[in-house]
Amino acid sequence: MPSAIEVRSLTKHFGNVHAVEDxxxxxxxxxxxxxxxxxxxxxxxxxRMLLGLVKITSGTATFGGxxxxxxxxxxxxxxxxxxxxxFHPTRRAEDHLxxxxxxxxxxxxxxxxxxxxxxxxxxxxxxxGKFSLGMxxxxxLATALLGDPEILILDEPANGLDPQGIQWLRTFIRYQxxxxxxxxxSSHLLSEMEETVDDVVIVSEGRxxxxxxxxxxxxxxxxxxxxRVRSPEIDRLTAVLQTIPVGFRPLSPDTVAIDGATPEWLGxxxxxxxxxxxELVHERGSLEDVFLQLTxxxxxxxxxxxxxxxxxxxxxxxxxxxxxxxxxGA
Amino acid sequence: xxxxxxxxxxxxxTTAVPWVLGGIAMVINGLLILVIFLNHGSSGGGPFGGGxxxxxxTVVFGPNYxxxxxxxxxxxxxxxxxxxxxxxxxxxxxxxxxxxxxxxxAFLITPVRPVMVGGKLLMAAIAGAGLAIIMFLxxxxxxxxxxxxxxxxxxxxxxxxxxxxxxxxxxFILFGMLGVGIGSVLTNQxxxxxxxxxxxxxxxxxxxxxVHGAARWVxxxxxEAAANxxxxxxxxxxxxxxxxxxxxxxxxxxxxxxxxxSYILTQRDIT
Numbered sequence: 001m002p003s004a005i006e007v008r009s010l011t012k013h014f015g016n017v018h019a020v021e022d023x024x025x026x027x028x029x030x031x032x033x034x035x036x037x038x039x040x041x042x043x044x045x046x047x048r049m050l051l052g053l054v055k056i057t058s059g060t061a062t063f064g065g066x067x068x069x070x071x072x073x074x075x076x077x078x079x080x081x082x083x084x085x086x087f088h089p090t091r092r093a094e095d096h097l098x099x100x101x102x103x104x105x106x107x108x109x110x111x112x113x114x115x116x117x118x119x120x121x122x123x124x125x126x127x128x129g130k131f132s133l134g135m136x137x138x139x140x141l142a143t144a145l146l147g148d149p150e151i152l153i154l155d156e157p158a159n160g161l162d163p164q165g166i167q168w169l170r171t172f173i174r175y176q177x178x179x180x181x182x183x184x185x186s187s188h189l190l191s192e193m194e195e196t197v198d199d200v201v202i203v204s205e206g207r208x209x210x211x212x213x214x215x216x217x218x219x220x221x222x223x224x225x226x227x228r229v230r231s232p233e234i235d236r237l238t239a240v241l242q243t244i245p246v247g248f249r250p251l252s253p254d255t256v257a258i259d260g261a262t263p264e265w266l267g268x269x270x271x272x273x274x275x276x277x278x279e280l281v282h283e284r285g286s287l288e289d290v291f292l293q294l295t296x297x298x299x300x301x302x303x304x305x306x307x308x309x310x311x312x313x314x315x316x317x318x319x320x321x322x323x324x325x326x327x328x329g330a
Numbered sequence: 331x332x333x334x335x336x337x338x339x340x341x342x343x344t345t346a347v348p349w350v351l352g353g354i355a356m357v358i359n360g361l362l363i364l365v366i367f368l369n370h371g372s373s374g375g376g377p378f379g380g381g382x383x384x385x386x387x388t389v390v391f392g393p394n395y396x397x398x399x400x401x402x403x404x405x406x407x408x409x410x411x412x413x414x415x416x417x418x419x420x421x422x423x424x425x426x427x428x429x430x431x432x433x434x435x436a437f438l439i440t441p442v443r444p445v446m447v448g449g450k451l452l453m454a455a456i457a458g459a460g461l462a463i464i465m466f467l468x469x470x471x472x473x474x475x476x477x478x479x480x481x482x483x484x485x486x487x488x489x490x491x492x493x494x495x496x497x498x499x500x501x502f503i504l505f506g507m508l509g510v511g512i513g514s515v516l517t518n519q520x521x522x523x524x525x526x527x528x529x530x531x532x533x534x535x536x537x538x539x540x541v542h543g544a545a546r547w548v549x550x551x552x553x554e555a556a557a558n559x560x561x562x563x564x565x566x567x568x569x570x571x572x573x574x575x576x577x578x579x580x581x582x583x584x585x586x587x588x589x590x591x592s593y594i595l596t597q598r599d600i601t
Contacts (some may be wrong), residue, residue: 014599045601052441053434053600069441080438086431091344099344103337103439288507 002064004029004151004182005050010059012045012206019045020206022059027151027184027199032177034214035186038295042206043186044082047155051080063151075104079144080153081137089129091184093120093139096128097146106147113140133160141172154185155193158192170196190291204295214252214287221290227261229270230254230279240273257283334440334449335456341432342457347422351415352464357506359409359468366396366405367476386569395480402487405473409465413553415532416502417460420454420509421526424591425519434600443591450510451588458506463497497557497573504580505553512582514591544570552579 001284005027012020020042027033037043049055050061052068063071063078071077087096097111115121118138123131128139137157144152154173158166173196187193190200200217202209210217231237234254241248247259258266263282270277351359389489396405424447428435440446470487478484503577507524516522538545545551555576571579 002513028529048601051438053437055597055599071441074441075438082434083431087432088341088345088426088432091341095340095344099337100435100439102333102340105333172497249533297593 002029003027004063005184006060006062006065007046007050008060010046010049010061012042012054013057014051018206020049023203023206023208024059025201025208027182027201030177031181031198032173032185032196033201034190034193035147035201035203036190036193036291037186037188037203037209038089039188041188041203041295043188043203044155045206046203047080047153047184047186048082051082053082059328063249068082071104073104073147075100075147075149076098076106077147077149078151079147079149080151080155081140081144081157082155087128087131087136087139090127092127093124093131093142094124096139097142100143101148109145110148117145118142119168134162134165137161137169141258145201150181152181152183154183156186156188156190158187159169166192176270180217189288191286191288194287202291202294209294212228217287217290220285225262225284226254226257226259227263227283228255228257228279228281228283229266229277231275235277236273237252237270237275239240240269240275242268254278331445331450334446335452337354337454338453339456342423345426347426347513348457351422352421355409355412355415355461355465356468359412359465362408362411362473363405363469363473363476366401366408366473366542367480376508393481394559395477395482397482397486399490402490403494404551405477406466406469406487407491407498408473409462410498410500410501410557412461412465413498413501413505416454416458417505417509417512417526417530418523419461420450420506420511421456421513421516422509422519422521423450423454423457424510424513425517425522428517437600443595446597447510447514447588447592449539450514451507451584454506454510454567455503458504459499461506462495465502466495466498476534489581500577501553501557501580502527504538504556504577504584505549505550508580508584508587511587511589511591513573514595515587517595532533542569546571549580549583552576556580 003026007026008024010020010023011018023042023046035043035047046061049056050063050068061067068074068078091099093115094111097114098108100106101108101111112121114126115124120135120138120142123135128136131139137160141154141157144154158169161169162308173183173185177198185193186195194214198212201211205285228251229237231254234250234256237251237256238248241256241258246261248256248261250256263280266280280286303328396402427436436446437443440449470491474484477487496591512526513522516525534548534550538548538551546555551570553576555570556573557576558570558573570576
């Protein structure tokens with residue numbers, strides 16, 4: 001099946017600011033792709049280049065091989081939710097949708113249908129200036145859905161939503177995918193999206209860090225656990241650890257973190273060397289940790305944290321996070 | 331293009347802009363009509379004839395209400411100055427989209443930007459014509475009733491309509507379009523309004539008083555030329571172009587701004 005969205009070597013420079021640099025990724029048909037990265041990592045700029053709102057410096061961003069401007073009736077193919085402020089305050093919700101429908105040649109019957117779908121039917125005649133942020137987001141979604149597009153682009157749709165709103169949004173996005181739509185949804189929080197997305201595209205400082213499936217990212221999170229040890233004999237412990245191929249780092253004068261360690265592995269090591277321990281904590285990595293490490297590591301210029309699985313035991317790198325299980329748990 | 335214009339009309343009528351401008355226009359026109367009746371004998375100054383011949387107010391002997399061809403034309407066209415409101419309407423049609431960031435939605439619907447500018451030019455032309463008609467009707471109803479009330483003849487007023495209305499509608503249409511051109515170059519609403527009003531209220535007058543030859547080239551001069559069909563005027567009118575030259579000049583201004591605006595908008599990042 002062809003990709004719904006293809007981004008190839010996309011680059012945007014605003015003067016000296018390199019907002020997006022040589023970014024390539026694809027969004028597969030019928031899947032929800034999370035477009036993740038910290039604030040200011042070029043997500044919005046990328047989405048706006050896709051939609052023809054921001055001029056591309058170089059590279060391509062296409063839907064089925066065609067740029068947004070080249071699509072026949074673009075909002076019958078692509079629906080977009082950008083910022084929540086783009087309404088005229090004195091215009092009624094219904095009139096906003098009618099305006100879009102008329103301009104795009106969409107039957108006016110779709111206006112009521114989409115208002116119903118996003119739960120705004122009761123406030124259709126209210127002026128948008130009186131809407132809460134959550135209602136605006138819903139109206140944006142209704143706008144995007146008017147043309148019944150097969151591709152949805154959502155820029156930080158969870159911003160400003162309350163927990164119920166976020167739950168509603170998740171259900172909404174999963175539903176869109178279940179009826180065959182392709183969704184590209186950006187967020188600066190992976191936790192917001194981890195129950196929603198199938199695939200992830202992670203960016204930092206305008207560059208691609210990693211494109212993978214959520215399942216693959218989750219398996220990385222599983223391996224990014226470690227042990228935290230507080231001991232009065234921290235020097236002896238460090239000496240022992242130096243003889244073993246394992247990554248570790250001091251956290252305070254009496255505490256050390258050992259990457260990838262499990263209680264089953266560390267317990268015997270400590271017992272063998274008769275090291276007194278005050279505190280032992282098993283830290284499991286969450287998806288959010290992986291995400292943070294990927295983006296921060298990238299931002300700090302650390303090499304290739306996103307590449308490969310690093311299954312080579314015995315060569316545990318000193319970087320925190322994605323280190324493999326030392327010695328395969330032996 | 332028809333659906334873009336229909337969408338533009340929906341946009342326009344769902345904001346306060348056209349209603350407020352229309353209201354202001356009618357109030358100003360009402361005041362101007364009043365001024366015409368209060369001043370009727372002293373001077374016939376106005377775009378549709380009469381004019382100051384340099385010897386101070388002309389004393390006109392006659393009945394106590396507008397009755398000469400020039401006076402009646404001035405009454406029919408009393409709302410003529412409203413073309414500046416048509417200009418403002420054109421400016422607002424574009425800049426409101428930027429002020430409220432609805433331009434994002436507009437460009438998602440119509441991604442080829444010069445097409446959107448084209449739609450707005452046509453919308454402003456239609457709205458300009460509408461404003462001209464409103465002003466005309468205000469004159470014909472308000473001015474006409476007053477005229478009849480003070481003993482004048484309504485048919486004499488009606489007789490002057492063909493000489494005034496076409497030029498007036500033309501000027502309103504062209505200035506509406508010029509406004510869209512200006513708005514697409516200066517998308518910041520406040521800046522666009524300040525620059526536009528600053529030019530028409532202050533700068534243009536200064537320019538013309540310094541360089542008399544500029545009178546025919548400035549937009550106001552072009553507007554008066556375009557509207558003065560069949561006029562008989564002395565004084566400043568000899569400096570102006572004839573009506574079709576004046577019209578072409580306004581069209582040229584409008585096109586220059588619209589083309590420049592389309593180009594600027596095409597280059598512009600909507601962030």
